[in-house]
Amino acid sequence: MGVTRLAGRIIIENLYVQYVLTLLSCAFIAKIISLSGWGSYTVVYHAVIETICVLIGVMIAVLVWCTYTHIPPENCILGFGFMTTAVLGVFHTCYFSGLTESETGLSMIFAVVVRLAEALVLLAVSFNIFSRKIDRRYGLFFSLVFAFTLSWLIKYFYVKLPGALFFEPFSTERVLTELVIAGIFVLSILKIKDSVNNRDMLTYRCIYMAMLAGIAVTICSVLSKGIASYFFIMQHLMKVSLYCWLFEGVFVSALNYPYEMMEKTSKYMYEIFNVMPVALSTYDPNLRLNFVNKKITEMLGYKEEEILGLSVDEIEEKVYCNETYRKHVIKEIVGSSLHTLQNKVRTFKAKNGEKTRVLIDVYRLENGGFLCLFDEVKRAQTLENLQLQTKTILNAVNNLIVVTDKNNVIIMCNEAFMNVVEMDKQDLLGMKLDDLYNILKMDRKEARQTMSLWGEKQGLLEASFTTLNGNKKEVLLFISPIYNMDGEVIGGISAASDVTLFKREYETMRQQEKLVLLGQMAAGIVHEVRNPLTTILGFSQIIALKTQEQCIVEYARLIENEVHGLNKVVSDFLAFAKPQPPVFNETSLNNLVKSMELMLETHLFTKNIKSSFNLTDNEKTVRVDANQVKQVILNIVQNATEALQGTENPQIIISTGFSGTYNEMYLEIYNNGRAMTREEKSKVGTPFFTTKARGTGLGMSICFQIIKEHGGRIEIESEPDLGTTFILSFPVYKPVSQVS
Numbered sequence: 001m002g003v004t005r006l007a008g009r010i011i012i013e014n015l016y017v018q019y020v021l022t023l024l025s026c027a028f029i030a031k032i033i034s035l036s037g038w039g040s041y042t043v044v045y046h047a048v049i050e051t052i053c054v055l056i057g058v059m060i061a062v063l064v065w066c067t068y069t070h071i072p073p074e075n076c077i078l079g080f081g082f083m084t085t086a087v088l089g090v091f092h093t094c095y096f097s098g099l100t101e102s103e104t105g106l107s108m109i110f111a112v113v114v115r116l117a118e119a120l121v122l123l124a125v126s127f128n129i130f131s132r133k134i135d136r137r138y139g140l141f142f143s144l145v146f147a148f149t150l151s152w153l154i155k156y157f158y159v160k161l162p163g164a165l166f167f168e169p170f171s172t173e174r175v176l177t178e179l180v181i182a183g184i185f186v187l188s189i190l191k192i193k194d195s196v197n198n199r200d201m202l203t204y205r206c207i208y209m210a211m212l213a214g215i216a217v218t219i220c221s222v223l224s225k226g227i228a229s230y231f232f233i234m235q236h237l238m239k240v241s242l243y244c245w246l247f248e249g250v251f252v253s254a255l256n257y258p259y260e261m262m263e264k265t266s267k268y269m270y271e272i273f274n275v276m277p278v279a280l281s282t283y284d285p286n287l288r289l290n291f292v293n294k295k296i297t298e299m300l301g302y303k304e305e306e307i308l309g310l311s312v313d314e315i316e317e318k319v320y321c322n323e324t325y326r327k328h329v330i331k332e333i334v335g336s337s338l339h340t341l342q343n344k345v346r347t348f349k350a351k352n353g354e355k356t357r358v359l360i361d362v363y364r365l366e367n368g369g370f371l372c373l374f375d376e377v378k379r380a381q382t383l384e385n386l387q388l389q390t391k392t393i394l395n396a397v398n399n400l401i402v403v404t405d406k407n408n409v410i411i412m413c414n415e416a417f418m419n420v421v422e423m424d425k426q427d428l429l430g431m432k433l434d435d436l437y438n439i440l441k442m443d444r445k446e447a448r449q450t451m452s453l454w455g456e457k458q459g460l461l462e463a464s465f466t467t468l469n470g471n472k473k474e475v476l477l478f479i480s481p482i483y484n485m486d487g488e489v490i491g492g493i494s495a496a497s498d499v500t501l502f503k504r505e506y507e508t509m510r511q512q513e514k515l516v517l518l519g520q521m522a523a524g525i526v527h528e529v530r531n532p533l534t535t536i537l538g539f540s541q542i543i544a545l546k547t548q549e550q551c552i553v554e555y556a557r558l559i560e561n562e563v564h565g566l567n568k569v570v571s572d573f574l575a576f577a578k579p580q581p582p583v584f585n586e587t588s589l590n591n592l593v594k595s596m597e598l599m600l601e602t603h604l605f606t607k608n609i610k611s612s613f614n615l616t617d618n619e620k621t622v623r624v625d626a627n628q629v630k631q632v633i634l635n636i637v638q639n640a641t642e643a644l645q646g647t648e649n650p651q652i653i654i655s656t657g658f659s660g661t662y663n664e665m666y667l668e669i670y671n672n673g674r675a676m677t678r679e680e681k682s683k684v685g686t687p688f689f690t691t692k693a694r695g696t697g698l699g700m701s702i703c704f705q706i707i708k709e710h711g712g713r714i715e716i717e718s719e720p721d722l723g724t725t726f727i728l729s730f731p732v733y734k735p736v737s738q739v740s
Contacts, residue, residue, distance in 0.1 A: 012193065015205060019212050026237040034230050042227055043096065049236045050093040056243040057086030060250050061140070068136045076133050078250065080143040081121030087147035088114045091154075106158050112177055113154065115217060118242070119184035122211055126188040175222055182218040185211050206249025213242035278373055279358075283330060285368030287312045296374060299358075301351035321347040321355060329360045330370050339364045400475065400496040403482075406489055408433045420475070420498050422467040440465035463496075471661050474500045504713065537563045582625035582709055586733050589656050589665050590615045592626055593633075600637060604652060607641055614655040620732040622665050624710050629728075632703040636669050636726050639700070643673035643724065664712075664729045672723035681716050 038045060064079025092110035189211045195204045220235035273280060279296035283289055289310050297304060300319060310318065316328040329344045341362040348356050361373040395415045403412040410431050418425055421440060428436070442465045464474050475496040482491040537560060544556035597613055604611045637652065644650035653670040676684070684700055707714050711731050718724040 012208075015208055015212075019209060022209075022213070022241050023216060023238075026234055026241060030230060030233040030237055033233050038228060038233055045233075046096055046227075046236065047093055049240055050089055050096075052240055053243045054086045054089045054093070056247045057082040057089065060246060061086070061143075063250060065136055065140065068133075075125075075250070076136070076139060077124050077129070078121060078246075080139045081117065081124070082246070083140065083143045084147040085114050085117045085121070087144065088117060088151060091151045106155070109154055109158065110151075111221075112181075113150070115181050115214070115221070116177075116184075119181050119188070119214060122207065122214070123184050123188045125207065126191040126211075178218045178222045182215050185214040185218070189215075204249070206245045210242045210245035210249065213238050213245060217242060278375065280374065281372050282365070283312065283370045283372070287330065287334070287370075289315060290369075299350070299356065299374065300348060301354075319348050321349045329362050329372065333362055333364060333370070400494075400498065402494045402496075403491065404433060404494070405491045408492070410436070411491070416498075417496075420467075420473055421465075422469050422471065437465075440467065469661065471659070472500070473498060474503050533563055533567055537567075582628050582706070584623045584625060584710075586621050587624050587626055587629075588619065589622055589667060589730070590619050592624075592629060593654060593656060593667070596630060596633060600654075604637075604641070607644075608650070609641060609644055610649070610651040612651070612653050614653065616655075616657045618658045619656070620658055620663075620665055622730040623733040624730060625706075628706045629710070632706050632728065633667075633669070635699045635703050640669060640671035640673065640724070640726075644671055645673075647673045658732075659729075662729070663732050665732060666730070667728040668725050669728075670723060670725040675720045675722065675724055676716065676718040681718060684716060 033045065061079045061083035064076055068076065088110055092107050092114055095110060096107035189208065192204060192208055192211070216238040217235050220231045220238060224232040224235055226232065273291075274294040276293060276295065279299050280293050281289060281296055282291040289308055289312075292304060292307060300307070307315070307318070312328045312330050320328065329341060329346065332344070333339075333341050341360075344360045344362070346358055346360055348358055350356065356376060358374045358376055363371045363373075365371055397414060398416055400417040400420055401412075401414040402410060402417055404410050410428050410433065413425065413428055418428065421428075421436075423439075442463060461477050461479075462474070463477050464472065466472050476499055477494060477496040479492065479494050481489045482493060484490045540556045540559040540563065544553050544560075547553060547556070593613060593615065601611050633654075637654075640652050644652070649672075651672055653668075655668045655670070657666050657668070658664070659666060704714055707728060707730075712729045715727040715729070716724065717727065
C-alpha cells in the first residue's frame with residue numbers, strides 16, 4: 001500500500017510539472033499573439049480556436065458511438081456531454097463578432113454555459129454517477145435536443161437579462177459564476193486524484209490535466225478585461241489545452257489501449273505457454289508453424305527461429321522420422337469435419353538425431369489454425385500404469401473403499417463398493433456424500449456422526465442403509481482424513497466392511513441359543529408338571545360329579561379350566577423341545593396364500609378390519625411344509641389383529657414377491673396399527689416375552705423356529721405412524737438336476 005501511494009504521489013508531482021509548463025507555454029504564446037495583432041483579427045483567431053475545440057468534442061462523441069459496446073458508462077457520459085458542449089460552442093462562435101456589445105454579450109453567455117457544461121460532465125465522470133448505459137441512439141438524441149433547446153432558451157430570454165451580466169469585467173455576478181465553475185473542477189480533481197494511475201479506455205492522468213486546465217480557464221475569464229485583453233487570449237489557449245488533454249485521454253488512448261492490452265496479453269500468454277510442462281505448437285490457417293513453447297524446443301533441440309514459419313511438409317521432413325506413420329498429424333484433420341484428433345503416436349527426430357515417441361492431440365481453432373499438444377509415450381504410459389495399478393489394488397480389496405476431495409465429492413471408489421450400494425461408477429463419481437446418504441436412506445444420526453468425524457479424527461462406526469433395489473445393508477465404516485504436506489485436510493478415505501450376512505448369522509445364532517435354552521427348560525419341567533396336572537384334573541372332575549352343592553361344582557370347573565390352560569403352556573413347551581419334523585414339498589407361495597384368503601378375509605371382516613392381497617407375477621416355487629407356514633401366517637395375523645385395536649381405518653395387507661439379489665421368495669404381512677419400539681423389535685421371538693395381558697410369549701418363538709427350520713428368516717420393519725411389516729423369506733427351490 002505504501003509503494004502504491006508513493007507511486008501515485010510521484011505521478012501527481014509530474015502532472016503538476018507538466019501543468020506548469022503548459023501554463024508557461026500558453027502565457028508565452030498569448031504574449032506573442034497579443035503583440036502580433038490579436039485585436040485586428042480577434043474574430044478570426046477566436047473562430048479558429050473555438051472550431052478546434054468543437055471538432056475535438058465531436059470526435060470524442062464519434063469515438064464513444066463507435067466503441068459503445070466496449071466502454072464503461074462514464075465514457076458514454078463524456079462523449080454525449082461533449083457533444084452538447086460542441087453544439088453550444090458552435091452557437092458561441094457564431095454569435096461572437098466583436099462588433100456590437102449585444103452580440104458579444106450573448107456570445108459570452110454561451111461561453112459561460114459551455115464552461116459550466118464542461119465542468120459538470122467531468123464531475124459526472126469523476127464520480128461515476130451513471131452506473132448503467134443507455135442506448136446510444138437515445139443518448140445522442142437527448143444530448144442534441146438538450147443542446148439546441150438550451151441554446152433557444154438562452155437566445156429567447158437574453159433580451160430580459162442584463163446585457164453586461166457576463167461581459168462587464170470583475171462584476172460580482174461574473175466572478176461568482178466563475179468561482180462556482182472552478183469549484184466544480186476542484187471537486188472533480190479531489191475525487192479523481194487517487195485514480196490518476198488507472199488506465200482503461202480513459203487515461204485518467206489526461207483527464208486530471210484537463211480539469212486543471214479548466215480551473216485556469218475560469219481564472220483567466222475572471223481576470224479578462226475584454227476580448228482584446230491578454231487574459232482573454234490566455235483563456236482560449238488554456239481551453240485548447242483542456243480539449244487537447246481530453247483528445248489524448250480519450251481519442252488517442254482509445255486507439256492505443258487495445259493494442260497495448262493485446263501486446264500485454266500476448267506477452268502474458270507467451271510466458272504461460274513457456275512455463276507449461278506440456279509441449280505445444282500452433283499453426284496458422286496456411287498450415288505454417290507460428291508458435292512453439294520452450295518445452296517443445298527442448299524436446300526437438302531446435303531454436304524458435306529455426307522452425308518458426310515452416311510448413312507442415314517442411315516440419316514433416318525435418319522432424320518426423322522415416323517410418324510408416326511419417327505423415328504429419330494435421331494432414332489427417334485438414335479437409336475433414338473433425339475438430340479434434342487424440343492419442344496419435346509419432347516418432348520425432350531431434351536435431352542431435354535422438355528419437356522420441358510422442359502422443360499428439362490436435363485441436364482445430366476458430367480462426368482456421370491448429371493447436372498441437374505433445375507428450376512422451378513413455379511418460380504417458382508410466383502415468384497410465386500407475387493409475388491402473390492403483391485401480392487394480394483397490395478392486396482387489398474386499399472392503400468397500402471410497403475416496404473424496406475436501407468438499408466431500410467422490411473422486412474414486414472400488415468395485416466392492418459399487419456392488420454393495422448397487423450403483424454404477426459413472427453415477428457415483430462426482431456425487432457428494434450427503435447426496436449419497438439421502439439416496440441410500442441412511443439414518444440422519446449416522447450421517448451426522450460420519451460428518452462429525454470428518455477432518456477431526458479417525459473413527460469406526462456401524463451404519464445401515466437401503467440400496468435403490470430395496471436391499472438392506474449393514475456395514476462397519478472406518479473414516480480417515482487425507483492430509484497434505486502442510487497438515488491441511490485435502491480429502492478423505494472411507495473403508496467399510498459389509499457385515500450384512502454376518503449380522504444375519506449372528507441373529508440366527510441368538511435365536512438358536514434361545515431355542516436351546518427353551519428346550520432345556522421344557523425338558524426339565526414338562527414331565528414334572530404334567531403328572532400333577534393329570535391328578536389335579538382327575539380329582540376336580542370327581543369332585544364335580546360327587547358333590548351336590550352348586551358352588552363347589554363351579555369351583556371344580558374353574559380348577560379344570562385353569563388346568564387346561566396350564567396344560568396348553570406345557571404343550572407349547574413340548575412343541576419347542578420336541579417339534580414335529582416338517583414335511584417339505586415344492587409349493588407355490590401364491591397358492592398357499594390363496595388357500596387361506598377366504599378364511600382370513602372372513603375372520604378380519606368380523607373384526608371390522610380391511611384386508612387386501614397383492615401376489616407377485618414373478619413367482620418362484622419354494623420347498624416348505626404348507627401346514628406349518630400356515631400356522632406362522634395365522635399367528636402373525638392374529639397378533640396384527642390385536643395391534644390394530646383402537647386404530648382408525650385398520651387394514652392388513654399380505655403380499656408376495658421375489659428378490660433376485662438373494663434368490664428368495666418373500667411374504668409380507670403389513671398392518672397399520674401401533675408400531676413396535678426398538679426394544680420390542682429386538683426381543684420378538686424370545687420365549688416368554690409378550691406385550692399381551694394374558695399371552696405366554698411362545699407363539700412368535702414357535703414361528704421363528706418354524707421359519708428357521710425352513711432355511712428362511714423373519715424380518716420386522718416398524719416405524720411410528722407407518723405401521724409394522726413382518727417379512728418371511730424362503731429360499732427358492734432348486735431341483736437336484738439344476739444343482740448338479
